[in-house]
Amino acid sequence: MKSLFKLWKTVDVADHERALVFRRNRFEKVLPPGRSRIPLFGGPVRVLTHDITQGAFDEAKAKFLVKTYGDLFADHLHSYELSDHQVGLFYRDNHLVDIWPPGSFRAIWKGGGSVRVDIVDITQDYTIDKKLLGLLGRGLAIGKIRTAAYAISYSEVPDEHVGLLTVNGKLEQLLQPGCYGYWKYNRSVTVKLLDLRLHTIEVNGQEILTKDRVSLRINLTGTYRITDPQTVSLKLNDSKAFIYRELQLHLRETVGTQTLDSLLADKDHLNIAIATGIRDKLAQYGIEAVSVGVKDIILPGDMKLILNQVVEAQKESEANLIKRREETQAMRALHNTAKMMDNNPVLLRLKELEALERVSARIDKISVYGGLDSVLNNLVNLRPGK
Template identity: 50%
Template sequence: MLGLKKINVADNERVLMFRQNRLEQVLQPGEHKLFDWKGELAFTHYDITKPELTHHLGRFLITAYQELLGDEVVSFDLKDSQIGLVYFDGKLVNILAPNSFRMYWSKAVNIEVKVLDISENYTVPKALLAQLVRNKGTVIYQVGLNSVYYIEVPDNHVGLLKVNGKLEKLLKPGNYGYWRFNRNIEVNRLDCRLQNLEVSGQEILTKDRVSLRINLSASYRIIDTEKVATLLKNHSEFLYREFQLALREVVGTRSLDAILEDKDIVNQVVEKQIKAKAQAYGLEVVDVGVKDIILPGDMKSILNQVVEAQKAAEANLIKRKEETQATRSLHNTAKVMEGNPTLMRLKELEVLERVTGKIDHMTVYGGLEGIMKDMVKLTGDLPK
């Protein structure tokens, strides 16, 4: 029939009927026959199993046609200090940012929006935080990443919570979540365990203008996290620079010989200088040690020659001392034998024993006295 329109509305649908752009009716499931002689009617179909109702005039529809919409549609208009947790049939499905406006069809699912005021308390409750971060790959997990700043503080660490660039609190080991809305959240983690710092390849001139390359190793720990957080931008860079300066001061005011004679002096002076300064910034220097002192190639060759000459001189001195001692011993022995013919005779027999010990075969004529006369010429009379 001319001018007659038939609209079928499924059980899972609602239809907004507009006449000349004015909402006139919410069509319920069923068949509707409507006369539209002048072509003034417009219809918008909605699947209410997808609860969110989107319309470019959403706020106006709620304000102007609340009575017409009745209990078919519920709306939520959040303030700038509020967020909304949206639940469909008891299941968290979305998080609404401050100043959000949403409309939902209320007949297909049970709609609940929990409104939270984050003007003062911006910490995510533990139970909610666990729900948001444990189901990776889900829609709500992605929503949580966009809405919540999540951080894990491991054992032996301290977290520094900064809000809008200002340090608010220190966080003990654990899991934390903060709403990202209306503020800039940042958490820096500090490792409070013993840490190593390597200061390598430092080219430094000694007092006598010898270029040395020094490698230093140090260990330290954080003892006052608040000082470290407020006074230092990067504590490891701070320590590295201080060790560099201390090394240059210690090495630059000493000669090469002084450094090589007492290598520990570098460790002791550097450690003493750095410890007090580091403690003022919340750091404890536990140990400092020079790993390597590397000389230039030509200087290394010269020093090797010096060491070689020193060792050769020491060896010659020891040899001369031994020769002197041997000569003195022989002299003393000779003086003793000179006044003691019996001892002299025993010494002769000892020498004779050594000589005959090297002879494989010997024929003796005249007995022992013949041997003594033929092989050994005595300077005095034999003892009776």
């Protein structure tokens, strides 16, 4: 009985397993589920067990074994080999679970579930079908399909944006808002997004000399939008940096041709001059300059003090001029009043009564002796000897 055990090896294979038998390191057969007895008198035996529910036959030399011993594996494996221009979509139980790259070989165990492989030729058409893109894009987002990140280029173009599709360094297409997917195998695929909305750019802290050699620090702001995405992509490496430099140069050029007084007197003229100069320049590169405005003109400390003194002197001179003009008008009115009273005794008497009323308003009690005529004659005496 003891020698019997030495002559035979008993192997138990589960329903979800298949066993490969190697004798003297050479493949011999595939064991189905159940108990098998392997004779040992032909040489040492090695048994490798595989779980068919995993789907793929992961033996290191799977391709060699299947091609060499195809008849022995015919009842146990499906084999697939892709060309250099084909991609395989592996479905298990009608669920996409893997993507096979071009030139790959796969062997799939039979009996581990319903399997299907769709072969896609990417020789010319590298665009992924919209229906398939929904599966691949979702699998890429949640990490369900581990090979999706290496297989596809997935892009979403939001509203008010445009996508620039570049294949092998060449601009192929402008993409409108939506979802897009492309096979990355055998080619370089990139999608660059451009924002078509209104943008603001700030050019701050520019130290510039005016025509009369006064140093100013100026802050400028501008708004722009992209109108020709293709031209921007082909001609400009960094559109925002380009716009910044153009605003900076036109600001310096315009300020350098004007004096300080002209700049301070009409800042709108400065805005118009810069906008006019930059609008045609940006239009050549597919960009619309919507508006340009100078926010701040900052004088140096000593120049600010001098300018304040000048303004103060001007305002003081204007105040003195107004004061003298009002005094002159008051004297002229007083002179006219005196002339009228000199020729009109009744008017003079009314003026005397008006003066008496103002004086009386300031006195609590008044005692009158000699009648009202005596009070008026003694209180108001406009002409000598009267």
